[in-house]
Amino acid sequence: MPRVSILLPVHNGARFLKQAVSSVQNQRFADWELVIVDDGSTDETSDFVSELQKDDTRIRSIRNAKNLGIQKSLNKGLEAAQGEYIARIDDDDRWIDPEKLQKQVAFLDSHREYALVGIGAAVVDESGKELSRFLNPGTDDRIRVRILGKNCFTHSSVLFRTDAAREAGGYRENTDVLHVEDYDLWLRLGLKHKFANLPMYG
Numbered sequence: 001m002p003r004v005s006i007l008l009p010v011h012n013g014a015r016f017l018k019q020a021v022s023s024v025q026n027q028r029f030a031d032w033e034l035v036i037v038d039d040g041s042t043d044e045t046s047d048f049v050s051e052l053q054k055d056d057t058r059i060r061s062i063r064n065a066k067n068l069g070i071q072k073s074l075n076k077g078l079e080a081a082q083g084e085y086i087a088r089i090d091d092d093d094r095w096i097d098p099e100k101l102q103k104q105v106a107f108l109d110s111h112r113e114y115a116l117v118g119i120g121a122a123v124v125d126e127s128g129k130e131l132s133r134f135l136n137p138g139t140d141d142r143i144r145v146r147i148l149g150k151n152c153f154t155h156s157s158v159l160f161r162t163d164a165a166r167e168a169g170g171y172r173e174n175t176d177v178l179h180v181e182d183y184d185l186w187l188r189l190g191l192k193h194k195f196a197n198l199p200m201y202g
Contacts, residue, residue, distance in 0.1 A: 111196070115189045
């Protein structure tokens with residue numbers, strides 16, 4: 001069983017999918033599975049995912065017969081995940097630090113009271129040119145001061161405990177949390193668990 005399940009929902013994202021998957025494969029921590037949830041894509045996504053699976057047996061795929069939206073797709077991935085931890089990446093994201101997973105797994109392994117750990121992020125344009133970088137509040141105390149008014153985690157940067165997310169009910173599929181489904185989940189996780197952000201860019 002892999003330690004980490006990486007959830008990647010995609011809808012017509014073949015254009016950027018290769019760089020996202022490559023950034024996962026470049027991680028020094030190699031004990032992962034990549035669960036790609038193809039949300040009814042009509043471009044070349046399905047064919048590309050099939051080719052990926054031929055070359056890397058750690059890649060699994062789920063294909064929705066029709067477009068269900070990101071919330072339902074994430075929950076399908078969460079249900080199928082075999083890992084102790086969940087990481088997130090989108091088709092148009094890429095991880096820039098090859099030690100991202102390694103450092104986050106080490107943190108959660110040694111801090112059992114924490115359910116989620118994030119990192120900072122670099123913002124790039126469509127050509128891949130870096131525009132800016134930012135770090136989020138690092139400690140649980142600092143995060144709690146801000147989190148009721150502002151999301152303190154970049155979705156594609158987090159690593160969180162699978163069991164804790166399932167216990168919290170996963171991603172709510174209501175329309176009122178569409179596009180903030182991650183923030184909504186963090187708030188529910190925070191009722192029972194601690195948070196952290198590591199001072200690194202991933």
